[in-house]
Amino acid sequence: MEIKVLHNILEVNDRAADEVRATLAAAGVTVFNLIGGPGTGKTSLLEQVIPRLLDRRRVAVLEGDIATTRDAERIGALGVPVVQLLTGGGCHLEAVLIAKALEEFDLDALDIVFVENVGNIACPAEFDLGETAKVAVLSVTEGDDKPAKYPLLFHEMSALVLGKTDLLSLTDFDPERFERDVRGLNPKAPIFPLSCRTGEGVDSFAQWLEALHEGREPAVRPRADGDSSW
């Protein structure tokens, strides 16, 4: 009985996700589902990236949180349409919520929608939202062992943002160990080390977002051996 119900929950979600995907395809809208732990810097990343896109792209944001509208207020200050999704305790977003929220936008007037998931690197990775790509967001202050310990997200992601690199020298984060673990789970997704504080690395990530939106080959940032830029 329990298995059947869980099965139905995922089935209902997958059906809603397929509908979201079809709606987005018809409107030519690209959706990035940002997944990362609490305080990893997802909202700060949007605050950095969105202004870099706005002269060429029409952007909107769905802000997922358990409580408060604080993140939506921060995004609203950028002058882009934003809807706050409150799960009221739920630890992840589901596709049916996304479908409902997208009705608030004129999709024909948009190019890119960012979904900021609830701060959690476990559950959100299990739910297909109909997004174009999942982007994992992690920061160096969280440690290099997170991919190995929370493997699903790093397996599912299309790209990985590694933030707070301005604090790297103050941590024990080992970039080589980190990359080895990531590559064991996901051989191809590009890794974007960046700092929302200094702005370093944000342009590369913004270029990847646009390349994916345009259907060009994702701009994979090759990481040659001995590259010590982060």
Next chain:
Amino acid sequence: MEIKVLHNILEVNDRAADEVRATLAAAGVTVFNLIGGPGTGKTSLLEQVIPRLLDRRRVAVLEGDIATTRDAERIGALGVPVVQLLTGGGCHLEAVLIAKALEEFDLDALDIVFVENVGNIACPAEFDLGETAKVAVLSVTEGDDKPAKYPLLFHEMSALVLGKTDLLSLTDFDPERFERDVRGLNPKAPIFPLSCRTGEGVDSFAQWLEALHEGREPAVRPRADGDSSW
């Protein structure tokens, strides 16, 4: 139907938690359930605190993770009994797992058991493990807005560890705003600012753990206005 099943899951958990509580009470063992996001520093906290307790207290650890035995290896290096609980995808620990794991220990030979929950500040707070106290673990690099955004944990906790204070000056973390939000959810739980890197503040937290184990009034650290020690 779905509601009934969810109801049963929580009922089953609560029954197992009551059994754990009775077992622990009979053995005189105190259990601290550490709940915090991924990379907030839960394992590092144990690495700092356990050596401070070992000359007077017999300690063991249950390490909860989705995958890998890395944390159990770090704790094992301290020379205390440790069991790694792997959820295999699950985003939180449940009481039935704790009951099973405690069978691995000789409880009469223990004083304090730490449970390190899966790195997640949403779901684990919903599950009673039969613990003596929930301890919330957060770090300044995650931002001062987390209590308001993930209220359940901060409502349920008996104490709050605020880690990585050595990085405070490099962040936008506002201690006053943080404390105001915490107090709105939980007027009494003591807050322990500390740094596992410098060791500052760890002794106060260790003293609180022992006071709770001994049944003395928890050593609430008064935070007078204008206290700028963190």
